[in-house]
Amino acid sequence: MTEAVAARRHVVDYEKIISATMVFFISFINIGMIEPSPYDLASLIAMPIWFIGGFKLHRSFILFAAILLIYLISGFSALTPYLNDPNSTIYFYQTAYLVVTGLFFALYSGEKTQQRVELLLTTFCFSSLIAAGTGALGYFDIAGLGAYFSYAGRASGTLKDPNVMGSAVILAILYLGLNLMLGRARSSMLTASGLMIVFGGMFLTFSRGSYAAGVMSFAVMLISVFVMSDDPRMKRRILLSAAGALMIVAAVVAAILSLPETREFFAQRTAATQDYDEGPTGRFGNQLRSIPMLLDRFWGFGPLRFRLVFDLDPHNSYVGSFANYGWIGGALFILLVAVTTFIGLRLLFSKTPYLRQAQAIVPTTLSLFMQGFQIDVDHWRHAFFLIGVVWGLEAARQRWIERNQVFH
Secondary structure: OOHHHHHHHOOOOHHHHHHHHHHHHHOOOOOOOOOOOHHHHHHHHHHHHHHHOOOOOOHHHHHHHHHHHHHHHHHHHHHHHHOOOHHHHHHHHHHHHHHHHHHHHHHHHOOOHHHHHHHHHHHHHHHHHHHHHHHHHHHOOHHHOHHHHEEOOEEOOOOOOHHHHHHHOHHHHHHHHHHHHOOOOOOHHHHHHHHHHHHHHHHOOOOHHHHHHHHHHHHHHHHHHHHOOOOHHHHHHHHHHHHHHHHHHHHHHHHHHOOHHHHHHHHHHOOOOOHHHOOOOOHHHHHHHHHHHHHOOOOOOOOOOHHHHHOOOOOOHHHHHHHHHHHHHHHHHHHHHHHHHHHHHHHHOOOOOOHHHHHHHHHHHHHHHHHOOOOOOOOOHHHHHHHHHHHHHHHHHHHHHHHHHHHO
């Protein structure tokens, strides 16, 4: 054996190590029933290992980082009078941690983008299958699992809140549906089965916000896929596949609603408003009453202190951003949403090598922003995952354009 061959055998493929730790990390993203989540602990392994290998900064990242870092500075300023309040302090540090993960995902997915984002998506699907599958087991109380994987008669799976679970698995629904639509699934049967499991788990959360987000995400994805296809045969395939996906969804819904008690609960949950929404002290009433109070408070109420004033959380991420982090923090949160929406839509309707990944990631992110009007999404782990990957895709898109300009 020559020395050169021996040396090659002992070379460590660092990218494979990073990929393995990322699979380990993202596999836990939809596990939130215990705190700290295994996801949080795994991040302490995956992020440092990636960091040691080095990375490149693209100029697009500077805006993303600036928005988030000034947002944190504003949040800390709002926290300062309440540093002796452990709830407010912990809430702020959780925000800081989630911001770090968002910055990490932007940097990670901005390089070797197709390979890395595909890895993130497939691993996220695995995590979503676990969450949705356990949610279904919990809802039907199979083997006594209802005590662990359901909440208030709704599937929650490996997440504590059915609303979070319903939203968290939408990315997997889109990605699996997209692969079926474009004929990219290795096994159409397995992919369709996975789609049924994930959608079934999402449906059993009986989350109105998740239902609306799912419909919006699928519609935006379908529009992008159809408009960006130049082949008439592919357009026909897209429409037929979309119809097939809707048939799968209809079959799952029909099977679930064939149970009388489930049908009754579904009708109750999908009413336009619930008792806790209505009245001056309900969800919407509190939001309206808080606005004039926030106009008089430059630093808001302070992190997690809205509930001390109104006995409930704001259930609106936009109101919550002003309440938790003051005028500057609220304005920056809105700016983050606006700029991410802009670059996301551009990704959806630009012919780049990253279009297919964007067609799953971006619609899910846009629907998350919509959900922010009716629930607090800013502390959902998958929220900063989605936002970070959108910015990573944008960095990759700009690098691709720059390379093409050099070659031409």
